[in-house]
Amino acid sequence: MNIDSSAAGSHDQPLAEYSVNYLRLIGLAFIFLALFAFFLLEVGISQEDLILDILLIFIPLSLAIYRVIVLFINLGLRVRVYKDRLTYTNRGATQTFLWNNIDKIWSFRLKIHSILWVNYIRVKIQDMSGEKIILDRTLRKVKKLEETIQEEITKVKFPQAIKTLQAGGALTFGDLTLTNETITHEKTITHKKTSIPWRDLVRVQVWQGSVRFGERGKRFYQIVASISKIPNYHLFATLFERLSQEHRSELRVEN
DSSP states (O other), X not given: OBOOGGGSOOOOOOSEEEEBXXXXXXXXXXXXXXXXXXXXXXXXXXXXXXXXXXXXHHHHHHHHHHHHHHHHHTTTOEEEEOXXXXXXXXXXXXXEEEGGGEEEEEEEEEEEESSSEEEEEEEXXXXXXXXXXXXXXXXXXXXXXXXXXXXXXXXXXXXXXXXXXXXXXXXXXXXXXXXXXEEEEEOTTTOOEEEEEGGGEEEEEEETTEEEEEETTOSSOSEEEEGGGSTTHHHHHHHHHHHHHHTTOOOEEEO
């Protein structure tokens, strides 16, 4: 929901504040500029490998320009966390997201620690009216911010979620559905459904951005779901743990 910062109606101090990671953006811009200069001066452009040389030269330049643009667009970016809400301020406008008015949060994380060192995180927040914001490593300590948002949403939604399940209802998290009897996965394209009763759920594994569930007596995982497509993942994981305990599932967590 968009509201003017002066209309927030509260003078309480934020519990935490997150600002732009200037050092990272400027550092990446310089690194890509250095690569651009290196390839231009040392490698140059030859007629034999024209396309490859152009890519080697202009991709780093494009990435450097992109980082500079991101920096200027977000110079005034501030995210503040309060007891009952989150505020997102940028370019003179403030959006306020009350914890009890946030509908969904999706988190995407990518870690590659080999020849390339990639540690990417992207968070999308949507409130009940459909208003959205996206947070990423443009912000300092965005991982901590994402964890805080997930925890606050779980605190708000967990009591009603438990009541829904105890009353025999179902809760949907993207392609996954939880009931008091089963966990079900419906494939987006084929709409094929796979259900595992809690009494037969014996394995769960979180691996490379996915969560996998195995059924008793079967060798392979019957349900595999991408974590980035599971809204309110922390709430889902909390409910999953609660249900597996209630049904005394012989659950084995695998790494």
